[in-house]
Amino acid sequence: MSAFQTHEGRVAVVTGAGRGIGQAIARSLGERGATVVAIDLRDPVETVSQLTDSGRTAIALTADVSDPEQTAAAGAEVARRFGRADILVNNAGIFPFWDIDELDYEKWRRVLAVNLDSQFLMVKAVLPEMKQGGWGRIVNLTSNSIVTAAPGLSHYMASKMGNIGFSRGLANDLAPFGITVNAVGPTLTITPGVREVHPPEALEAVAQAQAIKRNGQPDDLVGTIAFLTSDDAAFVTGQTIMADGGYAR
Secondary structure: OOOOOOOOOOEEEEEOOOOHHHHHHHHHHHHOOOEEEEEEOOOOHHHHHHHHOOOOOEEEEEOOOOOHHHHHHHHHHHHHHHOOOOEEEEOOOOOOOOOOOOOOHHHHHHHHHHHHHHHHHHHHHHHHHHHHHOOEEEEEEOOHHHHOOOOOOHHHHHHHHHHHHHHHHHHHHHHHHOEEEEEEEEOOEOOHHHHHHOOHHHHHHHHHOEOOOOOEOOHHHHHHHHHHOOHHHOOOOOOEEEEOOOEOO
8 A cells, every 4th residue: 555545445425526625525535545425416427437437436426415314315325335434524515695684594594504404414424334433534614704704604604613613512522432523614715616606806805815825726625634534633633724825814
């Protein structure tokens, strides 16, 4: 096993893996030797093809990770196919812009369901296999938006603060089982979804507010997540790491 194969023999479940950050994370873990379970609301066939075409092992599951029945079914399928689940990266999320006058309870609950409830549901779905194996790595994606003055994101920021609190609390509960839990917060990252809602001048303004004055790319997250999901991070838990280019706070 080469030094690069830090995840050999592990089964890694990645949500929101169909494109963008999730796709980059899934590809990175697969390249490091993990068997990858790519989950997305849309069939993440492209992500799986990228891995299998290079000789890696990966499967695609289509699921709404805010739905209790679908997440339970996904966990059961992972257990059936592989008999284990070692790594969970909760990446799935949405970021609609609504100011408080536009924001009704249905919209509020949809954002909280996708961004926060899904992390709880996916943990519940794979936790029995992690406990049985006596080893686990959970990484929950949050966002550096929680320290910005961006308008129209009160619902989103609430969900992302929830990701941090959930990660911290869960780390306390799961440490006795050899399972670590951490949160990682990207900056505004250039993905297809981001390009759909942010004009170029907004992207440039974010870049200029960072110590590293360029926009984040999906691959900028993979090193941090690869570390946190490896054996090397055995003593790192309950932490929130902002991989955001040194955004000015």
